[in-house]
Amino acid sequence: xxxxxxxxxxxxxxxxxxxxxxxxxxxxxxxxxxxxxxxxxxxxxxxxxxxxxxxxxxxxxxxxxxxxxxxxxxxxxxxxxxxxxxxxxxxxxxxxxxxxxxxxxxxxxxxxxxxxxxxxxxxxxxxxxxxxxxxxxxxxxxxxxxxxxxxxxxxxxxxxxxxxxxxxxxxxxxxxxxxxxxxxxxxxxxxxxxxxxxxxxxxxxxxxxxxxxxxxxxxxxxxxxxxxxxxxxxxxxxxxxxxxxxxxxxxxxxxxxxxxxxxxxxxxxxxxxxxxxxxxxxxxxxxxxxxxxxxxxxxxxxxxxxxxxxxxxxxxxxxxxxx
Numbered sequence: 001x002x003x004x005x006x007x008x009x010x011x012x013x014x015x016x017x018x019x020x021x022x023x024x025x026x027x028x029x030x031x032x033x034x035x036x037x038x039x040x041x042x043x044x045x046x047x048x049x050x051x052x053x054x055x056x057x058x059x060x061x062x063x064x065x066x067x068x069x070x071x072x073x074x075x076x077x078x079x080x081x082x083x084x085x086x087x088x089x090x091x092x093x094x095x096x097x098x099x100x101x102x103x104x105x106x107x108x109x110x111x112x113x114x115x116x117x118x119x120x121x122x123x124x125x126x127x128x129x130x131x132x133x134x135x136x137x138x139x140x141x142x143x144x145x146x147x148x149x150x151x152x153x154x155x156x157x158x159x160x161x162x163x164x165x166x167x168x169x170x171x172x173x174x175x176x177x178x179x180x181x182x183x184x185x186x187x188x189x190x191x192x193x194x195x196x197x198x199x200x201x202x203x204x205x206x207x208x209x210x211x212x213x214x215x216x217x218x219x220x221x222x223x224x225x226x227x228x229x230x231x232x233x234x235x236x237x238x239x240x241x242x243x244x245x246x247x248x249x250x251x252x253x254x255x256x257x258x259x260x261x262x263x264x265x266x267x268x269x270x271x272x273x274x275x276x277x278x279x280x281x282x283x284x285x286x287x288x289x290x291x292x293x294x295x296x297x298x299x300x301x302x303x304x305x306x307x308x309x310x311x312x313x314x315x316x317x318x319x320x321x322x323x
Contacts, residue, residue, distance in 0.1 A: 006035035006044075006061075008103050008171060009086035013076035015042040016317055017094035018051040025062065027097035037062045039094075043070030048094075057077040072194045074184035081183060083311070088211045090171045091193070099132055102214030104247040106171050109142060113205040114197070116170035118213040124220045126317075136320065138211035145209055147201040147249070151256035154194055155263045166194030167321060169215050176205060188239060192233035194240050202246045202253075211322055230275055233268040240264050264298050266277040273297045 010028040014021050021039065028037045039052045041064060049064050056062045065079060080248060081089060088107075106115050118138055122130045145165075156162040175182070180203040184192050201207055240261035244254060269289060276285035286294060 005101050007086055008033045008088045008090055008107075009036040009038060009080075009084040010034055010039065010090050010098075011077055011084070011094050012039045012052075012092050012094055013042055013073045014044065014048050014052070014243050014256055015038055015070060015078070016044045016046045016048060017044040018044070018048045019171045020095045020145070021048050021212075022055045023097050024056075024271070025093050026202040028092055028102065029055070029057045029059065029061060029297050030100060031103050033103035033247045035061060035086040036084055038084055039064045040080050042072070042076045043067055046076040072186065072189045072192075074186045074188055078186065079261075080109070081177075084174075089174055089177070091169050092215075093169075095220060097216050099124075099214045099216060105212055105214060106210070109208060109210065111174045111206060112208045113176040114170040114200060115170035115210070117210045117215060119167060119169070119215045119217050120213050121217050121219050121319045121321070122145060124218050127218050128276035130216070132216070135213050135216075135318070138213050139162075141211040143209040143211075145201065147208040148252040148256040149196065150201060150207070151253070151260050155260055164194075166191055166197065167217070168197075168209065169193075170197070170207070172200075178201070178288045180205075185239060187235050188232075189235070190229075191236050191239070193245065195236075198243050198257075199246070202243075202249065205208060209322075213320065230268070230271045233264065233271055235265050237261065237268055255284075255319045263295075266293075269293050270297055270301070273301075309316060 004104070005163075010031075011020070012024055012028070014024075017024075025037055025039060028034055039049075039062070041049045041052070049066050052064050053062070063083070064082065064236070067076065067079070077091065092104070102117065106117060109115060122133055150165055154166045156164065177200070180200065182196060182199055182203065185195050188195055198209070239258065244257045244261065273285050273289070276287075291298065
C-alpha cells in the first residue's frame with residue numbers, strides 16, 4: 001500500500017451525454033484514489049464515446065465500453081461492476097462531476113460497507129457560472145443510516161424537490177456486494193439506486209452518511225430522473241412490494257416500506273389517470289379508482305395546476321441535498 005492507494009472504480013453509465021461526459025470523466029481521473037474509470041456507453045447515437053476518450057489523461061485508468069443497444073442505467077452499471085477490479089465502486093452520473101478530494105475524505109472514515117456524502121444541486125442554465133470553491137464543505141457530522149430511516153427519508157414531505165436520500169452516490173465495498181449477491185435491478189429505470197441501497201441495508205450493510213459535500217449534480221429538465229413514465233412507476237411499485245417481502249425485516253422497517261409503497265402507488269395512480277384522460281374523457285379516466293385514490297388524484301392534479309401558475313424562483317443558486 002502506498003500513502004495514496006488507487007482503490008476506487010468510478011462507474012459512469014452514459015447515453016447521449018457528449019456535452020457533459022468529458023467533465024465527468026475528467027473529475028474522476030483527477031482523484032488520486034481512483035484506479036479505474038469505466039464509462040459504459042448505453043447505446044448513444046451521439047459522440048459520447050469519443051467525448052469521453054478525448055479527456056483521457058494517458059494513465060491507463062479510463063475504459064469506454066460501448067453497448068450496441070440501450071439497456072438502461074442498471075444494466076450498464078452491472079456491466080461495469082463485472083468488468084472492474086477495484087475493491088471499491090462509486091457511481092457518477094454522466095451529467096455530474098466530483099469535487100476535488102472527495103474520495104480522500106470518504107476513505108479516511110472507517111467502519112462502512114457503503115459511505116456517501118452531501119450533494120450540491122446546480123441548475124443546468126447556471127452551471128457555467130458555478131464555482132466549486134464556494135461549495136459548503138459541511139459540518140463533518142457522520143450519520144449511521146438504518147433501513148427504516150433511509151426509506152422514510154425517500155418519501156417527500158411537502159413540496160420538496162430532489163431531497164430524497166435515494167439520490168446519494170455512495171462508495172460501495174465490492175466484497176460486501178458480492179457476499180450479499182447484490183446488483184442493480186435491471187427491470188428498474190427509476191429509483192434503481194434506492195432499491196439497491198434498501199437491499200444492502202436489509203442484508204446488514206453498515207451505511208454511513210457524512211455531511212461534507214463532494215458531489216455536484218446538474219439538474220436538467222430532460223434527465224432520466226425527471227421523466228417518470230407509467231411503466232417506470234409500475235415497476236417501482238412492484239419493487240416496493242418485493243422489498244417488503246425481504247426476510248428479517250423488523251416492524252419499523254416494514255412500516256416504512258409500506259409508506260413508501262403507498263407514496264409510489266399514489267404517483268402511479270396519478271399518472272394512470274392522466275394517461276386515460278388524454279385518451280378519453282375525465283369521467284372515463286376515473287373508472288377503476290376507489291374513493292380514496294380519487295381524492296388523492298384530485299389533490300395531486302390541483303397541486304400541479306397551482307405549481308404551474310407560480311413564477312419561477314428568483315434564486316437559481318445551488319441547493320444541498322441535506323439542507
